[in-house]
Amino acid sequence: MHKLYVAMVGLPARGKSTLAKRIRDGLMAEGIQAKLFNNGDMRRALMGAESTSPDFYNPSNAAGREAREMICRRNMDLARGWLADGGEVAILDATNVSRGRRRMIESTLTDHPVLFVECVNEDQLLLKACIRRKTTLPEYAAYSEEEALQSFMKRISYYEAIYEPLEEEKFWLCVDSTANRILAERPCEGSPFYPAIREIVVSAWVHCLYLVRHGQTEFNVRGRIGGDPPLTAKGRAQAQALAQHMRHKEIDWVFTSTRLRSHETATPLLAERPGAHIMAFKEFNEIWAGDCEGMLYSEIRERMPQVTAGRNANKFSYAYPNGESYALLGERVQRGLRRALFLAGDTPLVIVGHQAINRVLLSLFLRQRSEDVPYIYIPQNQYYHISLTPRRKVFERVPYQDDSR
Known part of the structure; x- marks a missing residue:
């Protein structure tokens, strides 16, 4: 045999x-x-x-x-x-x-x-x-x-x-x-x-995945949670810079959430790739803050101190009132990733996600301790490049715009 x-x-x-x-x-x-x-x-x-x-x-x-x-x-x-x-x-x-x-x-x-x-x-x-x-x-x-x-x-x-x-x-x-x-x-x-x-x-093979966070929104600037805000001028500039940085990279699939900020970030990337496939998955929508959706963090501290205390005590497992926790995100985010990898096959793909979503996605590759997942760094001017196959193992964070100016 x-x-x-x-x-x-x-x-x-x-x-x-x-x-x-x-x-x-x-x-x-x-x-x-x-x-x-x-x-x-x-x-x-x-x-x-x-x-x-x-x-x-x-x-x-x-x-x-x-x-x-x-x-x-x-x-x-x-x-x-x-x-x-x-x-x-x-x-x-x-x-x-x-x-x-x-x-x-x-x-x-x-x-x-x-x-x-x-x-x-x-x-x-x-x-x-x-x-x-x-x-x-x-x-x-x-x-x-x-x-x-x-x-x-x-x-x-x-x-x-x-x-x-x-x-x-x-x-x-x-x-x-x-x-x-x-x-x-x-x-x-x-x-x-x-x-x-x-x-x-x-085995789940990842030939070439670019994991991107959406560009800056007004909610990001003011410290509001969730919602469906558009990009700011700086956020649109970040999206353009990402597209410019990736102009010579092969990309066959782009996956977004159903949120506006994710779509707006992906738009310049797709402009010069008419043959690329795009799909929006609700599995990649940002963590749902329930009763706290759209609130300022400062408002939550003042009006709902029990929420702040609960998240400080166990940010991974604590769920917003009528909302989600990082622990609850796992199943839907994994389902979205499986779908994206299946559709893309062996071709390069981009996922334009959100801060909490990308933290959970990265934890699937990093085998991060669950209590550390909410603290993974997800900048808006850098992306993660991941390639994990028997022949190739790459995990790197790549800057595409200098936001220090």
């Missing part, structure tokens, strides 16, 4: 290709020879525009079914030849949603074990975003956005009609691809690569 086939499984837009690449890269980082064999790439090269039509995927379309099986067999032949020439792990990236297809793979590839890895995604927000993103692929260049969406949804419906989850196969993993979590497994015991693959699929 010193060589292995990994066959991906799952409906379209569930994160299979991203996870397949991550498995390849993670294994290669360990010195293991791994290679991808993608059915979609071969399909586009051999079939061209003909295979973009949803009818190509209709189970009752005999010609389409034969073409898809031919592509699958050809990729299996390439994978088998590559392993014979010295490769160690061959990754077959395709939907493979029917048991019939998977039986054919197991009965054909008998020289080495086959591990099936199924990707599941039940997050409807992410699923809709992924499907929309698929419609921007070059193969849909001749379609309008709506036509591409309808075509891809029809393709998915055909796959859904024949989809059968993993169960009977000899070796398999079922993975929640949005939460990096193994849902069920039939272990490939004895394979030297299986432990490494298990760790890869549960």
Whole structure:
């Protein structure tokens, strides 16, 4: 069992290709020879525009079914030849949603074990975003956005009609691809690569994350909590300086909160990047101060001394009256981060957050003691650059404007 086939499984837009690449890269980082064999790439090269039509995927379309099986067999032949020439792990990236297809793979590839890895995604927000993103692929260049969406949804419906989850196969993993979590497994015991693959699929990789706090607002100047204020002139200058600083950096995704100050900070960044994706997540909204929303800190000290005393005693766990604490932020902020990393995949992303939100986000990477989280420094003229993969570990705070003037 010193060589292995990994066959991906799952409906379209569930994160299979991203996870397949991550498995390849993670294994290669360990010195293991791994290679991808993608059915979609071969399909586009051999079939061209003909295979973009949803009818190509209709189970009752005999010609389409034969073409898809031919592509699958050809990729299996390439994978088998590559392993014979010295490769160690061959990754077959395709939907493979029917048991019939998977039986054919197991009965054909008998020289080495086959591990099936199924990707599941039940997050409807992410699923809709992924499907929309698929419609921007070059193969849909001749379609309008709506036509591409309808075509891809029809393709998915055909796959859904024949989809059968993993169960009977000899070796398999079922993975929640949005939460990096193994849902069920039939272990490939004895394979030297299986432990490494298990760790890869549960690890959250961050190839290139820029974590930014919004620019200065009037509330910041006056010491007011929360609210939805716009940027000040200085805040707008900070947003412009950030965009200027990052003008040569590749950025594919920008995530904001639903608050105005977050959007205004992101606007200059997006101005020169018409192809970048932007999404607003309520998970990145600033800590909710409840009854204290919009109040001055000085007013809270005078009118609600018990709030000040409670936060001074335990700032991490104390919740504002009818509001949130840092401890309560954790679940929603983690959910927002998982969504952002899933959508961005291996591409660079920016999160334009808020002081408390960014503190919690940083604590997820720093493994900070909970009682110290409310004191992490989050300046408005600097950002954090984070890259955490098996090959690269970077964590740095980068200034982009001198605010001392």
